[in-house]
Amino acid sequence: MRPTPPTLSRRLAAALIAGGLTLLCTAPAAAQEAAWPAKPITLVVGYPPGGSTDLMGRLVGAELSTRLGQAVVIENLGGAGGTIGAQKVVGAAPDGYTLLVGSSNELAIARLINKSVKYSPANFTPVGLIGSQPLVLVASTATGVKNAGDFTDLVKKNPGKFSYGSSGVGTALHLAGEMVKEQGGLFMTHIPYRGVAPLTNDLVGNNLEFGVFVLSSGLPHIKSGKVVALGTTAAKRAPATPDIPALAELPQFKNVDIESWFALVGPAGLPQPVVAKLKKALAETLQSPDFRKKMAAAGSGVAAPDANLPQFWRDEVAKYTKIVQFAKIDE
Helix, strand or coil: CCCCCHHHHHHHHHHHHHHHHHHHHHHHHHHHHHHCCCCCEEEEECCCCCCHHHHHHHHHHHHHHHHHCCCEEEEECCCHHHHHHHHHHHCCCCCCCEEEEEEHHHHHHHHHHCCCCCCCHHHEEEEEEEEEEEEEEEEEHHHCCCCHHHHHHHHHHCCCCCEEEECCCCCHHHHHHHHHHHHHCCCCEEEECCCHHHHHHHHHCCCCCEEEEEHHHHHHHHHCCCEEEEEECCCCCCCCCCCCCEHHHCHHHCCCCCEEEEEEEEECCCCHHHHHHHHHHHHHHHCCHHHHHHHHHCCCEECCCCCCHHHHHHHHHHHHHHHHHHHCCCC
């Protein structure tokens, strides 16, 4: 047998060594992904405790903990409309140990109205849609308005006289109000509040004529008769409140369809084995009767386990972009 040339032998040895080093480097990473989760997971919520996004985070976190066999710790990072929490997750290591339960505000709306928000959907790994909450347009009792038809007639007869409030500029509540104005051809002034509490105080105290709430926040005041529900903003009536009409039932508001939605995401570049485990755990969660019961009690709908979050996200951004342009919120 002819001897192997020395040059070829050196090349072969170098290739074998390089291959061995590659295996040595990739094997631990693969093992870590297979063993995930091997320690507690941090679930970031970009709002203080007690709000709707925080509730979603705690409900989902408890379910994921049970299904993944590891503690899921909620980290509330309130401020800047949820964007501080979102930015933390964008900058986190893509190892599956830092995730975000985010809402439409910070995931889709914020970057359309605030040039300082630099992240986009491309900076996240989408895991899955959790659910959504309809918003509700309400009137103070002093207006004498009883339904959406009365509301439309009153505002059209008095252009510029009335105001509506939301929990802040660029929130889903603000965009819902602007969508109602655009669809109905109405002229009202938007008054942004620093959260739901002062908005509620002014509506209940008859210092503001109209307002937009997340349904779960507005429901106690609707039931007590302190404000009047004019209609929800989803395309159909909310299962939790079948007695409150959807605004879309009126011809002038037939295209009103906006909700506050919630999704589970991670930083860009999450390993596929980790994403697969998260998707499976979330799908099981969404089908859990106990979870669905708790979501219904909070006035929230549950997403389909196979919902296409990336496509849904793109569609929502396109919808919000039109509203922002109409209301000139980004100027």
